[in-house]
Amino acid sequence: MSEQPTSTAKKQNESNPLVGIIMGSESDLEIMKGAAEMLRQFEVEPELTIVSAHRTPERLRDYAIKAKARGIKVIIAGAGGAAHLPGMVAANTILPVIGVPVKSSNSIDGWDSMLSILQMPYGVPVATVALNGAKNAGILAAQILALHDTSIAGKLEAYKEYQDDIVMESVKNVKRLGYTNEFDK
Numbered sequence: 001m002s003e004q005p006t007s008t009a010k011k012q013n014e015s016n017p018l019v020g021i022i023m024g025s026e027s028d029l030e031i032m033k034g035a036a037e038m039l040r041q042f043e044v045e046p047e048l049t050i051v052s053a054h055r056t057p058e059r060l061r062d063y064a065i066k067a068k069a070r071g072i073k074v075i076i077a078g079a080g081g082a083a084h085l086p087g088m089v090a091a092n093t094i095l096p097v098i099g100v101p102v103k104s105s106n107s108i109d110g111w112d113s114m115l116s117i118l119q120m121p122y123g124v125p126v127a128t129v130a131l132n133g134a135k136n137a138g139i140l141a142a143q144i145l146a147l148h149d150t151s152i153a154g155k156l157e158a159y160k161e162y163q164d165d166i167v168m169e170s171v172k173n174v175k176r177l178g179y180t181n182e183f184d185k
């Protein structure tokens with residue numbers, strides 16, 4: 001599948017993004033751009049910017065409070081270390097927030113970020129994906145949009161079939177290597 005949006009879809013989405021991707025630092029971009037790449041496969045062009053919970057607390061509150069009125073439907077928030085960003089954004093909006101724990105340079109081993117995002121106390125949920133799981137965050141955001149968008153739903157169906165095809169190709173490859181498989185006989 002193409003990783004680039006069609007120019008028409010790109011223009012529509014750019015003027016009215018449905019998904020906001022935010023991250024604590026530019027150093028998170030290498031991981032977080034995976035969310036944007038996945039969304040583009042479904043022809044959803046997200047907005048993407050830096051919002052730091054501890055360095056720009058007012059920007060964080062402003063972003064979260066205004067997101068819904070700007071037409072954003074889902075926020076993907078990624079951060080490393082003591083990662084407050086996803087939880088604090090979720091505290092300031094009723095939009096669904098998908099949290100991406102990032103294994104950053106200041107992280108001990110990723111657990112700090114994972115637990116900061118995953119262990120949100122009762123009342124303010126953050127849908128947490130795996131460590132560095134920005135691509136899955138992109139897919140999950142597309143799945144949320146697909147509840148009300150048959151075009152995105154169709155692309156997600158095609159993506160599922162594509163994954164199935166890839167695995168079945170591997171099944172053949174492994175068989176060609178000489179391994180027996182009673183199941184597929």
Ligand code: RP5
Pocket residue numbers: 023024025026027028052078079080081102104105106
């Ligand atoms: C967090 O600290 C950021 O989300 C990033 O993962 C980490 C390191 O930030 P920098 O020092 O690279 O700006 O706030």
